[in-house]
Amino acid sequence: xxxxxxxxxxxxxxxxxxxxxxxxxxxxxxxxxxxxxxxxxxxxxxxxxxxxxxxxxxxxxxxxxxxxxxxxxxxxxxxxxxxxxxxxxxxxxxxxxxxxxxxxxxxxxxxxxxxxxxxxxxxxxxxxxxxxxxxxxxxxxxxxxxxxxxxxxxxxxxxxxxxxxxxxxxxxxxxxxxxxxxxxxxxxxxxxxxxxxxxxxxxxxxxxxxxxxxxxxxxxxxxxxxxxxxxxxxxxxxxxxxxxxxxxxxxxxxxxxxxxxxxxxxxxxxxxxxxxxxxxxxxxxxxxxxxxxxxxxxxxxxxxxxxxxxxxxxxxxxxxxxxxxxxxxxxxxxxxxxxxxxxxxxxxxxxxxxxxxxxxxxxxxxxxxxxxxxxxxxxxxxxxxxxxxxxxxxxxxxxxxxxxxxxxxxxxxxxxx
Numbered sequence: 497x498x499x500x501x502x503x504x505x506x507x508x509x510x511x512x513x514x515x516x517x518x519x520x521x522x523x524x525x526x527x528x529x530x531x532x533x534x535x536x537x538x539x540x541x542x543x544x545x546x547x548x549x550x551x552x553x554x555x556x557x558x559x560x561x562x563x564x565x566x567x568x569x570x571x572x573x574x575x576x577x578x579x580x581x582x583x584x585x586x587x588x589x590x591x592x593x594x595x596x597x598x599x600x601x602x603x604x605x606x607x608x609x610x611x612x613x614x615x616x617x618x619x620x621x622x623x624x625x626x627x628x629x630x631x632x633x634x635x636x637x638x639x640x641x642x643x644x645x646x647x648x649x650x651x652x653x654x655x656x657x658x659x660x661x662x663x664x665x666x667x668x669x670x671x672x673x674x675x676x677x678x679x680x681x682x683x684x685x686x687x688x689x690x691x692x693x694x695x696x697x698x699x700x701x702x703x704x705x706x707x708x709x710x711x712x713x714x715x716x717x718x719x720x721x722x723x724x725x726x727x728x729x730x731x732x733x734x735x736x737x738x739x740x741x742x743x744x745x746x747x748x749x750x751x752x753x754x755x756x757x758x759x760x761x762x763x764x765x766x767x768x769x770x771x772x773x774x775x776x777x778x779x780x781x782x783x784x785x786x787x788x789x790x791x792x793x794x795x796x797x798x799x800x801x802x803x804x805x806x807x808x809x810x811x812x813x814x815x816x817x818x819x820x821x822x823x824x825x826x827x828x829x830x831x832x833x834x835x836x837x838x839x840x841x842x843x844x845x846x847x848x849x850x851x852x853x854x855x856x857x858x859x860x861x862x863x864x865x866x867x868x869x870x871x872x873x874x875x876x877x878x879x880x881x882x883x884x885x886x887x888x889x890x891x892x893x894x895x896x897x898x899x900x901x902x903x904x905x906x907x908x909x910x911x912x913x
Contacts, residue, residue, distance in 0.1 A: 501792075504539065505791070505792050508539075509536075512535075513528075513532075516778070516866075526774040528781075529785070530777050530781045532781060533547065533781045536784065537784075542784070542788040550784045553834070554783040556742035558742070559746040560745045561617070562749060562750075564611075564617045565617055565749070565771045567720070568617045569770055570720045570749075570767060572621055573767060574717040574719075575713060575716075576713065576717045576720050579713050579717060580625070581628070584598050584599065584602075585630045588630065592632055592701050593700055595632060596637060599623050599637050600640045603619060603641055603648070604644055604648045607649055607651070608652055608655050609728040609731070609732065611656060611657065612655060613645075613869060613870050613873055615641055615644065615870065616870045616873035617877065621880075624877075633700070635696070636692070638885070639696065642862075642870075643688050643893075646861045646871070647684045647688040647901060650677050652670075652735075656870075657830070658829055658830055658868075660741070661833045662837045675912070677851070680908045680909045683905055688901050691897045691901070715759060716756045719755065726748070727748040727749070730745075753767055753768070774876075782828055782831055789827070812852075814852060817856035818856060818902065820832060820836055820856035821855075821902050824867050824868065825866050828868065829860060829869070830868070830869045848910070852910075855902070855905045856906075859898060860902065864894055
């Protein structure tokens, strides 16, 4: 029989998650996550020491996001997004289809080499500027950012922080990784593009501006753009050395922000003030919520399920990946990945099962706006620009896009053996 404490923990976690998604009374997302975490501690459902441990587990993620947000804000205020927007519009030459393809391919590159969170934080504002300059319907282009951020997030180990969490710091080297995931990733990226293009075909097909003015980047913009490129190279290098990504990313973002400000003889304080710092308590709150769910016995149940999956390797991998894909939309894929990663460390299932879990935790979030941290960051980014996408609007697209890409990626991975 389920205990009252377990029921209360699930209820508070569910309400907090719903608050993050729906933002009742237009309160920021982080307030709901933090309030839920604080209530769990205040009611004695989670000891303070356990909450503190859960918060500290996210240190690498906080540092990573800090670096990315500093890079994004530096690029924004120094005109990089406007320059990228004008370049994309010029290359599209009035074609909505070509503009959509350009945005999608750019999203694949950014996600692959900078992570899905970077696509949400860095690329999304640039794409909104693209839509504004081109006079295009913004929603298909913005949805492309959200969906490709998850679809391309297992091309490389660094493409999604959840990848690092799931393998518990013991990542496969690049060669075996590509052997396992290159073809499934290409299939997911291609099918996601095709499905989204078909769903949004009427809005995409609309004519766009074919000629807009493009001012050359000033020195600050050039340095900001160079900083983003160098950060991508840095992340590839530190990933190859099996070094956590958070601190290098934070140092890179701070160096670029302070360096560009110094070059332009500007105070960095306005830049720092405009960063969406609420993301950090939001993530910390999510870590506390999953810490509380852990105390309800969830990880024990997941571990038991992985033991069963290990005895039916191929079918078990498909079932485990599919289950985690849908579970990610209930509690977000970062907490879901943490739970699965802990269970993997206890159950030691075959590599095929772990790979199935990784595909599920990366692709599953394309079902709904609750699915991944990247999607929540994306939602914050578009709301900052005055746009919004409701839960149901996203779900209508996700119900088509996610299942076909997930099924294809899992099938190809199983076929590879």
